[in-house]
Amino acid sequence: MTEPVLDVRNLKTYFYTDRGVVKAVDGVSFAVHAGETLGVVGESGCGKSMTALSIMGLVPHPGRIVDGEIRLLGHDLVKLSERELRRWRGRRMAMIFQDPLTTLNPVLRVGTQVTESIRIHYGDDLASSRRGIWEWLEDPLGRRRRHRAWERALEMLEKVGIPAPADRMRAYPHELSGGMRQRIMIAIALSCNPALLLADEPTTALDVTIQAQILELMHRLQQEFGTSILLITHDFGVVSEFCHRVMVMYAGKVVESGPLEAILDRPLHPYTRGLLASIPRLGDRRRKIRPIEGMVPELYDLPAGCSYCTRCPLADEHCAAVEPALRELGPGHQVACHKAEAAVEVGWA
């Protein structure tokens, strides 16, 4: 098997707060292969966004990565300096967020924002390798370079399906609809052809018909550019239509991961089963939904053993005392639960 594009090992991102240490990401390991989409599922506060921000090197204060490796294309991002990281961000990895209105700068035109990363990253390349004295004499003020960036941005807007892209380049973000803004974000993210795209709930703020357009677009661009995608979502529907593999997180840890079919048809962890049982299926009123009782525990006050034991119907003293490790129970299918076999026998899903 070829080397994965992204290989995260034992990542720990902790927040040092007044109320204690919040282990937002606590020993997470996973890999994303070339051209693959890995779905990260879990409820709010489970650490899915913080995992993505750790990869981007954008963990907010007072958090920091305390341990682990994040290998992107063979390089450990944790060891890079901020200066080096800045050359990687946007060029080899890019991120899109849930709300495009808060991530786009409201006082800059769309064109300025789309060309920014192209100018920065390709500008660097030209300066360092190919841009010799003759090229400088030909283009001393960098006007051609800026023009090339503009052309490339136009091409990207066309690729993401924005009508009249030349006009839209001069528009401000508030003049565009939510779906259009998210397309702009995707254009910015993919403009430097990154190897890895981190998408944090990219369609949650959008209506279903627009969501379908955006997912279709991401799928098409993935095929064209061969980008690997880490898709963070709480919507199993989106996962089921878009992802190759799924990773379920709970309270900062991976509780189950595996191929899409395995997770949806043979979920092993009680939490995954609970999540799947709690969502209504379209047009099926006979299948009663069953909520997970209780709430996600506070992250600075986790139980000693399995973090899910407070809500798990199968939990016993062993679960409360000993933390379960990830075990492989099927081809590529891992689960962190002492009772996984028992759960299968009980047969509730």
Add this chain to the structure above:
Amino acid sequence: MSQQAPAVDRALPLVEVQGLKQHFPIRPNSVERLLGKAPRVVHAVDGVDLTIHRGETVGLVGESGCGKSTLARSILRLHQPTAGSVRFAGQEITTLPANAMRRLRRDMQIIFQDPFASLNPRRTVEQIIGLPLAIQGVPRSEIRERVMAMLAKVGLPPSALDRYPHQFSGGQRQRIGIARALAVNPQFVVADEPVSALDVSIQAQIINLLQDLQAELGLTYLFITHDLSVVSYVSDRIAVMYLGRIVELAPTEELFAEPLHPYTRALLSAIPRVETRGRPRERILLAGSPPTPIDPPAGCRFYSRCYLKEKNETCRLVDPSLVDMGRGHQVACHAVAGTL
């Protein structure tokens, strides 16, 4: 007070809406005023007919900005409707004087989407749930007791009484909102996106709670959501809105088995489903986004995004009305109703 479920006669309509319009004028800017231009108007709800029977749940779906919430608020007369009639239990309410309206509010309540914005952060839970009771003239000595009873009903501990909203999680806050709405024993409850702000596992808790309360108290719901999976689970009938109009109305099973309106079909096909078998499905991708409600098209409102081969000049120019196709299935489309 008797805790018995009131006898429910499903045949009786509880809410009858006819030709309801809710327009909002836009304040003209200074240039427009100088030029003497007529003020522009947002046609948020533009001619809606809807009947809700006692004890049923009607789901109202549609994309953001289609007028779902405005319709619900106009039905409750939280906005004064521009035109049309709303009859509640046989009584016309759009012209009711304020004091009679206040008495009627006991019977019609609303649960809001955002459990963070809809609760006053400076009031205790007792004050929040007790306020509608006080307005309806319940003696102060009884309020605490009734609030306690409501808390038990929605699954909150009595210790919640003296706490403030910020001390609760999203799901618990939504329970407080439900308790506030149900405190005055309403017959009709509008639930405006009651679970959209919640995590899936909590969402299921709230849906089940709403259904249990409906069975116990004989409530009638108008359930607004953009999530078709949720609406298909809770509703007896579903109304699909597009740009201020109901374009299709049918019993839930019927709507999912045989959606008729091209918009409904696209909407249903756009929902990502949790299934591994039977993929890939046929997906109808709609181009563009809905037109603006400031200047809605003259004919069919869906014309600009319609993908039917049959569409023609009639669609562009003539406004289709809801036509009964049998089995309680109504649709507003020339091509489907055969009025091309």
